[in-house]
Amino acid sequence: MPTYTAPVKDLQFVLHDVLNITSSDIPGYDELDADFTNAVLEEAGKLTGDVLAPLNVVGDKEGCRLENGVVYTPTGFKAAFEQVKEGGWPGLDMPEQYGGQNMPYVIGTAVGEMFSASNQAFTMYQGLTHGAASAILAHGTDEQKDKWLPKMVSCEWTGTMNLTEPHCGTDLGLMRTKAEPQDNGTYKISGQKIFISAGDHDMADNIVHLVLAKIPGGPDGIKGVSLFIVPKFLVDDKGTIGARNGVSVGSIEEKMGIHGNSTCVLNYDEAEGYLLGQEHKGMRAMFTMMNEARLGVGMQGMAQAEAAYQNAVIYANDRLQGRDVTGTKNPEGPADPLIVHPDIRRSLMDQKSFVEGGRAFLLWGAQMIDAAHRKGDKDADGLISLMTPVIKGFLTDEGYDMTVKAQQVYGGHGYIEEWGMSQFTRDARIAMIYEGANGVQALDLVGRKLAQDGGKHVMAFFDLVKSFCKENGDDEAMVDFIEPLKTASKDLQAASMYFMQNGMKNPNHALSGSYDFMHLFGHVCLGLMWAHMAKAANAALVNGAEDTAFYETKLATGRYYMARRLPATSMHLARIESGADTVMALDATSF
Amino acid sequence: MPTYTAPVKDLQFVLHDVLNITSSDIPGYDELDADFTNAVLEEAGKLTGDVLAPLNVVGDKEGCRLENGVVYTPTGFKAAFEQVKEGGWPGLDMPEQYGGQNMPYVIGTAVGEMFSASNQAFTMYQGLTHGAASAILAHGTDEQKDKWLPKMVSCEWTGTMNLTEPHCGTDLGLMRTKAEPQDNGTYKISGQKIFISAGDHDMADNIVHLVLAKIPGGPDGIKGVSLFIVPKFLVDDKGTIGARNGVSVGSIEEKMGIHGNSTCVLNYDEAEGYLLGQEHKGMRAMFTMMNEARLGVGMQGMAQAEAAYQNAVIYANDRLQGRDVTGTKNPEGPADPLIVHPDIRRSLMDQKSFVEGGRAFLLWGAQMIDAAHRKGDKDADGLISLMTPVIKGFLTDEGYDMTVKAQQVYGGHGYIEEWGMSQFTRDARIAMIYEGANGVQALDLVGRKLAQDGGKHVMAFFDLVKSFCKENGDDEAMVDFIEPLKTASKDLQAASMYFMQNGMKNPNHALSGSYDFMHLFGHVCLGLMWAHMAKAANAALVNGAEDTAFYETKLATGRYYMARRLPATSMHLARIESGADTVMALDATSF
Incomplete structure (x- = not known):
């Protein structure tokens, strides 16, 4: 079974030696001295290596199951999720006001890499929650923030993002889900959403769905789309969970990978929803989180490559096969380890140089997001906006290729599920697709960002x-x-x-x-x-x-x-x- | 569910317009006039499109199962295999003497592309049989040929190739399987072989395993390896099937793809075996078939790309998403089809130009094999020997990449197993690994073939x-x-x-x-x-x-x-x- 060892020293090198985070003038960075950052990374490294990584294969093998309308996560996920919540990891870079630890996004990204690398399917439950919470933070009323955020920051309640419908993915203007305004200011949401990651599960008391829908009578196409908060269970003003809302799981999708995450078809049948942000401005609300979300997916590509690479190195050192053409390296053994062979080196160096370069690129991007958000740096905002499709598209394409290379090091064993290398490629594959397929990233880059x-x-x-x-x-x-x-x-x-x-x-x-x-x-x-x-x-x-x-x-x-x-x-x-x-x-x- | 339409016209174009097979002076080619060749290709096209392609998803979903020592193939495989046998397809390019149709290898390759494209896992049962029969044809005694070939050419009995052991793949010199000589001229074979494609199943009355093993006392390493015929059931001189031989299925491997093929761990426990070719010259016997086998695997890479491409084209024409930036193409519809978008075109053109170029490359290679074998053309033999690692390595790497591109055209739907695009990538992945991992092909090319x-x-x-x-x-x-x-x-x-x-x-x-x-x-x-x-x-x-x-x-x-x-x-x-x-x-x- 594959193992994962958090690359704490490499992360430290980028944060301190390259990005010099402690001497940056971004608010909050001055607290990030090396000892403190190191302690955070070490702790995250232990949790991800010891607890999450061993569950990665379990999640892949068992998958999620839907029984009588209830979604069950794989064995061990629930207990591990409790541990993650207890450690306060989901709220690492969230405001203290809502129970977070207010650390910069750059640290959230460094920790996020370890989480994703150790268990991408598992990490998505909190990742989607983070995204939904960020949207509420950016566009919610004070009342909405007070009601939803504390539970989401702690992951007592998780979140989802509902965009895709069967007939529309990229082209959301074709959306059919409707939101009928009610006299009490709420909306009745009806329609079908597909590919909803973490759409339902047994690890949280409630799930807060953010749903894009059209209010009848609004503008055609993408300009008539609004964003709604639609909880799985209704919540009263005191925060007490009440009746089940009109949203149900149609099915769990059978996917190529990330089996541990419940990717759901969700059916909305007059579910009660609350407008988030302005009417017909739903896409704008989504877009404000796009840079973060896409950077997060770029990170997944790099993180799967890192995890796969680590195991390829172990195998290349362990597996004895053939002899070094320049002279035997392991005369006592029946053959030399794979790592003596130049073509194995080429493959490992491709992986290593990509992962380490990609890590620096991601953390640099995260620092720009901090500069934009915490310092109001417009130049940083413009630059990260330009870079976002590159981070997402390039790192997920290359990350996937690297998992394929890591798998190849194992020869035939790479193709056998027992060894776990196939899972890295199958899991990494999704990152090229979701959060805007990479062709759409390229279109965004050349068609929009370049001339911005x-x-x-x-x-x-x-x-x-x-x-x-x-x-x-x-x-x-x-x-x-x-x-x-x-x-x-x-x-x-x-x-x-x-x-x-x-x-x-x-x-x-x-x-x-x-x-x-x-x-x-x-x-x-x-x-x-x-x-x-x-x-x-x-x-x-x-x-x-x-x-x-x-x-x-x-x-x-x-x-x-x-x-x-x-x-x-x-x-x-x-x-x-x-x-x-x-x-x-x-x-x-x-x- | 994906469909497959045999590219008969494209095959004809390469065979007749490009390679001019009828005017070639290779023995047997003069019979290949366009009408005859066309009829063969049309028939193969029907069988593969109508019968084998629909079973491709079935094989992937069901896989093979081992129950009480018996391997069962997926629903429908057995009946389809009967149809393939009845059509005489397995013996298309085998000698008439043993029940074959004696057609050139170039036609076998053209037909083989269709078989592989429509259902790779299924086609491997006859593919392995073809390889094993070719080995017996090349190295067997007349008695051995008469005993085994007629049943193998018809696929009443299928064949396997047993090389890999748990601790050795590429480096077969490390092999531990033993062949103890017996007084009656037979050998007792004992050891474990892994990754045995079509290793056991319920579609044939007998299975003829070709097994590499070491005769005690022989030279160390690769020079002490011999090749043996080891049937699942012993066969008497009249060809009647008798007692079960000492070979059993340890398990069926759980693989990333080609689930419809039973990839077995085979345990040999004093199984009766018969030396094929000379003592300690087992590798030489294997190598004589290597060009064909590797060309066949290169074909699989191209064929999966072809099948995936066909479906990507259908989806790109059907799926309405976004508008052509140079002007609406489908004003009556809610959006234009995907195929208007330049980046979708880029992807489809990558696939199309690879598949058609790869097809020509394969058929050119097959023609060289015919020239070498049927005409004794030493130059052709040298050239195809040089080309073989290129055909295998390049076409399987690129073929795999193209299946990933085809899958990407489907966006999120490409990741959902229901659509079948994931299977093409998962199935194509193995071709980069088996029959010599692609890094080994590169080593063969540069380390051996280039200076030959x-x-x-x-x-x-x-x-x-x-x-x-x-x-x-x-x-x-x-x-x-x-x-x-x-x-x-x-x-x-x-x-x-x-x-x-x-x-x-x-x-x-x-x-x-x-x-x-x-x-x-x-x-x-x-x-x-x-x-x-x-x-x-x-x-x-x-x-x-x-x-x-x-x-x-x-x-x-x-x-x-x-x-x-x-x-x-x-x-x-x-x-x-x-x-x-x-x-x-x-x-x-x-x-």
């Missing part, structure tokens, strides 16, 4: 890269990083230029290259992250850090990324510059 | 490309094909040169780039195939072919491959030329 505020944010990104390269261009210790980063960044600029010059004439010239652009952008971001990490590692070595092997390994891993992964940018650029002609050549009937 | 016979075969390949480019360089209708092919081929030559110049100093400089080389080679091969197909399509159009849309579509699809897929070669070259330094930099303990 006159292209100001992408220019700011280029300036970041340029000034870093300028500042460190003369540093001989950085030569393996600066040159490749410059080349990759030039490819990204050329691609942007191509879109500007050709996208106006024909938007398909831009949209045909959107997916490649997302990946090209992702590689440049990881290249930049590795350059920053290299600088931090060099500094630590110069400053006489004790664990030189740790920093040397960072440098070697970064050099691999620059030499082996960044060359992908020229391929993406070539594809982008081929435009729409070959992409759009065929009639729909000729496929 | 003084590098003669890779030079022959370069000459093929060069002379094609020269012959067609002045043809204006070929300009979109020739230039990209030249560029890609130069990248491949540069990579080969890098290996030659650096691999001698340090073999890791070559082996660190082996995987990229396999993919680089694969892209050049598909580029060459597309150039050939373009030439054939142009010729058909010039000659006034009726179905101009068919040939125009071929040209457009080929242009896509050249513009969008071939640029990968420069990325692979850059990685290769970065050598082993970054790949091998870390200590094993630093991962």
